[in-house]
Amino acid sequence: MQMQISEKGNLVKRKYQYICQEVPYMPYGINFSSDEMVDFLIKVLDSDPECFVFVDSEARVIWLNKAYQSYLNVELEEAQGKPVVDVIPNTRLQVVVKTGIPELGKVQNINGRRAIVNRIPLFKDGKIIGAIGKVLFKTKKEFAELVSKLKEEVDCYKRELNEIYTSKWKFEDIITCSPNLIHVKDLAQKVAPVDVNVMILGESGSGKELLAHSIHSASTRSSKPFVCINCAAIPENIMESELFGYEPGAFTNAKSNGKLGKLEIANNGTVFLDEIGDMPPFMQAKLLRFLQEGELEKVGSVKPVSVNVRVICATNRNIQKMVEDGIFRADLYYRLSSIILKIPPMRERPEDIELLCDHFLKSITEKWAIPLKKIDKEALEILKNYYWPGNVRELQHLLETLCCITDGNIIKAKDLPSYLFGQSDSAMLKNNELRRISLSNINSGGNNKYICSDVINSKEKELLEEVLRNTGGNKRKAAEMLGIHRTTLYYKLRKYNMQYKVN
Template structure:
């Protein structure tokens, strides 16, 4: 054996590879120790490969010069996967090399399964990252035929074509984020990022780094490469400042400066970064009341409130409940693999008569609950609805034993109590919903004994 053969054997054995080399006649010239152990053959050199390796085709490859990759072969009760490569020197066939890629087909299947799962996991995280910067809803996703709702949608479609800041207000669960996504997708920025920021969820001490990014070494624990902020990520696209009414005053000052100058500077940096971002803000609070309470900056309000879109509550668009309920039913049935043919007329009447303090989000919750209670029924029935919804429709005001004034007072009392509960005792909001002054509300509360 010459030095080259010794070196090759050392390499093969060091990596515990199962490798065999044959000459042009199929005679074994070299075999790694790992292959010898696998075959249980001590001295294979000098023998024809067919005498050493069952079901081999290596001698054929040495004659034809055709490479074989991923071939399944039975060897010693193992289904192995091998590769066979011809040796060509100076244009002439000099033999072939065989290598076991997998000693057992099951090992290959296990590895293949692991790779497939890793690919799926990688794709999942890619999709999650992409979804954070994309808007999936369009104006076609907005369902409703009521006049109030259509007026808002039509106005939003016109506003989408421009670049002015937009303020979306409305009660919790009315679909403010959905409308913001539709505006983005209906704009010239549709192919650029859509970034949502929950202003109430960012701690004050992290606000600057989250919104404007930071440079390497800006603070303890900062990434070596630094990090882009939300505005930088959204550059060229749209940023949704959700829950803007819950942003602390200290943060509002910093945000106002960015909106005015349209430029940012990373924490720990000294380079000014110009940004081209459309700002959409959303809140379920009255910013004007917060201004009066000195909890929101008036100059920031005017910077955000260039175009104001107020989404109506679900009780203001009761004619849309049937359409929304059925659409939600189809979506949820597909999600959970449940078959249902619709909502019964009786159940629909209960839904239409309910006040819906949680709006569309609450309606979705009720529909999801109902389809999970379906047994043999194909329709959502009143018995599948929560008690509070069924009881609301069942309320009757009996005036047989009382005069009209008492009945009216009782009804008025129920309405005021209901709205106070919904506004969490906020007298200003309650008065606005009722269409009366705050002083008028206090008089009614006193007269009806609701103090």
């Protein structure tokens, strides 16, 4: 005899209580009795547009929500208590109840429609007490539409990543008529298509990153990622996870799905390790192993991941001296320096000043939509005789300032900041001497075709000493006279172990 509706309703509650009785409370301070818990869950699932069905340990229907009733065209009262095979065509919930093995993402024919379903067993004290069935997609078309939508989103993210991790400049963006920089550029163009590691040396602001981008753009990896990593900007305690990535739960506050490291993101492309001289010793060892093996291990994992990258690195420090002093690993240095390119500083190529001024003034005025500005010969001559400790970057920032504050379309000597006039005659002589040393070194045909860093450092130290004497040890005034930020001055004083007190 068919059970009355009220009896079936009680059956639902009894079955639900049996399944849910271990849940003593809900979060956020909401407490329920067993009956209230059942009523609450029924209301939640009944309002869900997805299809749910619950069966007991004998694979009889306990309850199915309104969405499933509509999908099957069956009333709840008709289905309750019946074997699930009599209610849902081609179901395998009875098999899941018997085996305790979940079936996920399976195709099931329901009333002539091919749906994607999950079937999950329910356990209590190690025993199967029932199962849950859920229709993920009511038709394969619905599933295909979602896949298509997700693919579009993935393609969109890929395009965005390609924009982020792509090279910005090419060799034609290197503006120069200086023989020594042309020599470096020519050598870089020769090695760009060859899959060797490159080390770029040069002062801050001299264009190391521009050269690195250009090499990647001319390489066989140009269509693949170009990932920049500033070794000086990453805190030491997270550097390993930034470069190598980490597994889910590898450490406190780790993302639940883990994270790809920069090296893995750069797979089949190029990674640019800027300020490589600032990499801590423990990371030098890990980077060396990666370069030797072509594999990395994420933080929290022992499974190696194969990664194929070309490495371009750069530093403004005397890396060879660091190797001699044991600060930088010799074996890593030799791995990274298959080709060494040294970019000459601005003070050694004054012939580029006019070209760079024209380029930057055109770029700045176009960007700001203001009339084009030019620089007159007198002002240009002053710029050519300036020491340029900040190199091309300093020149660019100066021109941006001048474009803002100069009246008219011609930048004159009177418009230039006072620190450009602050160099003593002896400082200018030292500047010219540095240029002569560098050019004679290149033209001599000797073994060293680049600037002798020891000579440059010696002359730079002499200049710092003279400026500090002239300012009575006042570092603020010294920085203004040199046209550099005080932090840059402090860095150079530490570099040369110089200490000055204000008189």
